[in-house]
Amino acid sequence: xxxxxxxxxxQTKMIxxxxxxxxxxxxxxxxIDAYVNSLDLMELGFVExxxxxxxxxxxxxxxxxxxxxxxxxxxxxxxxxxxxxxxxNIELMWLINAITPDHGTIAGFVKNNREAFHSTLRNLxxxxxxxxxxxxxxxxxxxxxxRAQNSxxxxxxxxxxxxxxxxxxxxxxxxxxxxxxxxxxEPEFKEKLKTYQxxxxxxxxxxxxxxxxxxxxxxxxxPDSRRMKNNGSxxxxxxxxxxxxxxxxxxxxxxxxxxxxxQNQLYVMAKDATxxxxxxxCAVVAxxxxxxxxxxxxxxxxxxxxxxxxxxxxxxTKDNEFRKEKFTYDPERDIYICPTGQRLDFFENTxxxxxxxxxxxxxxxxxCKYRNSCTSSKSGRTIQRWEHESVLDAVYEETRNNNNxxxxxxxxxxxxxxxxxxxxxxxxxxxRKIENVNAEAASMFIAYNFKRLLSMFSTQELAEKFS
Numbered sequence: 001x002x003x004x005x006x007x008x009x010x011q012t013k014m015i016x017x018x019x020x021x022x023x024x025x026x027x028x029x030x031x032i033d034a035y036v037n038s039l040d041l042m043e044l045g046f047v048e049x050x051x052x053x054x055x056x057x058x059x060x061x062x063x064x065x066x067x068x069x070x071x072x073x074x075x076x077x078x079x080x081x082x083x084x085x086x087x088x089n090i091e092l093m094w095l096i097n098a099i100t101p102d103h104g105t106i107a108g109f110v111k112n113n114r115e116a117f118h119s120t121l122r123n124l125x126x127x128x129x130x131x132x133x134x135x136x137x138x139x140x141x142x143x144x145x146x147r148a149q150n151s152x153x154x155x156x157x158x159x160x161x162x163x164x165x166x167x168x169x170x171x172x173x174x175x176x177x178x179x180x181x182x183x184x185x186e187p188e189f190k191e192k193l194k195t196y197q198x199x200x201x202x203x204x205x206x207x208x209x210x211x212x213x214x215x216x217x218x219x220x221x222x223p224d225s226r227r228m229k230n231n232g233s234x235x236x237x238x239x240x241x242x243x244x245x246x247x248x249x250x251x252x253x254x255x256x257x258x259x260x261x262x263q264n265q266l267y268v269m270a271k272d273a274t275x276x277x278x279x280x281x282c283a284v285v286a287x288x289x290x291x292x293x294x295x296x297x298x299x300x301x302x303x304x305x306x307x308x309x310x311x312x313x314x315x316x317t318k319d320n321e322f323r324k325e326k327f328t329y330d331p332e333r334d335i336y337i338c339p340t341g342q343r344l345d346f347f348e349n350t351x352x353x354x355x356x357x358x359x360x361x362x363x364x365x366x367x368c369k370y371r372n373s374c375t376s377s378k379s380g381r382t383i384q385r386w387e388h389e390s391v392l393d394a395v396y397e398e399t400r401n402n403n404n405x406x407x408x409x410x411x412x413x414x415x416x417x418x419x420x421x422x423x424x425x426x427x428x429x430x431x432r433k434i435e436n437v438n439a440e441a442a443s444m445f446i447a448y449n450f451k452r453l454l455s456m457f458s459t460q461e462l463a464e465k466f467s
Contacts, residue, residue, distance in 0.1 A: 125252045141243050154236075219236055239257045240257075285412070355386060
């Protein structure tokens with residue numbers, strides 16, 4: 001049987017083709033080239049050089065940005081890996097005019113322009129809006145945890161240090177007892193005893209540092225990262241927030257935080273997105289993790305429509321029939337009516353964390369046969385109402401009336417995370433400290449938006465649009 005064989009590697013050939021001849025007309029590098037050439041890099045915040053300074057001439061910032069975007073679009077983000085690709089990848093040679101920057105130059109470009117990558121993502125959103133691919137009428141907000149460059153062992157917590165100190169005490173006590181016995185080798189045990197004594201001193205010092213800084217936890221390798229819940233387990237992560245437009249699932253904006261939950265992110269993300277797109281009316285959808293009365297009210301005050309559901313919280317007896325949501329508020333009489341028809345009257349004002357509440361108390365609890373199902377309090381059932389609770393009631397009704405829109409949330413906002421973390425493989429960060437990580441996150445979502453564009457348009461169409 002005959003086999004397909006290639007060309008003899010020792011055969012001399014005369015190659016007359018240019019780099020452009022070797023690159024297909026529908027190759028995605030042509031889109032990256034047209035896009036970067038259309039940008040004003042200085043306006044976006046990239047450090048440009050005049051080329052008149054003494055010393056070695058710098059690489060053009062546009063070429064390094066093309067290299068950076070190409071790398072993230074093709075799952076190559078390490079500066080050392082990109083250095084190798086510059087010397088062997090023909091389509092990359094075409095894109096950056098066959099320059100061969102070393103890994104230090106590539107890493108330095110990212111370090112010196114970290115804020116500009118976020119500006120580039122926001123600028124791309126404006127370009128997409130100009131093309132009619134983003135309208136901002138319905139936006140979805142969500143966050144995902146992406147692992148930091150910090151192992152679990154290099155994250156100290158108050159509770160963890162307490163356990164370590166207790167364990168060190170046990171070992172110290174055990175070795176002291178062992179040393180007292182004549183049949184044990186004293187030098188060996190004294191050495192181990194000294195080790196645990198030093199560890200204990202180290203743990204105590206770390207615990208005091210946490211107390212002095214007012215922290216519950218601290219990461220040693222990447223000080224800005226935090227221990228968070230990630231896919232059901234605890235990991236050292238960053239919380240990456242994103243705003244996604246419902247029209248074509250493009251990322252409008254992102255923000256990298258080290259908050260362990262999303263409760264304080266709703267307004268700032270929605271506000272930044274609406275200001276970027278310069279829109280006055282906007283519907284915002286978010287999951288229960290963003291439910292925060294203060295944040296919701298800020299959005300409503302700014303003219304946004306908020307669709308969000310509150311997590312169902314059980315009362316103290318765990319009987320779902322007597323949750324607060326089962327009680328009806330009568331605004332005219334300023335009372336609550338319980339599920340059995342009893343009334344709860346206002347009896348005092350209170351405040352918590354700067355928020356003002358009114359408390360309502362039932363006077364019929366003593367004779368009520370459902371008391372044990374309703375409350376475990378000896379003084380009877382009470383309910384507190386926030387001073388702006390009517391805003392939350394209106395949001396609840398709006399969400400219930402537009403449940404078909406709210407159900408779209410998962411399809412809109414979780415699709416980009418799936419693409420970034422599974423298809424592109426970016427489930428962890430390479431850089432440390434939040435400002436560097438934010439630049440890396442912005443680069444990931446620039447690549448995502450490009451991936452969406454390439455699935456919607458041909459290469460030639462996109463190159464013409466960017467030109």
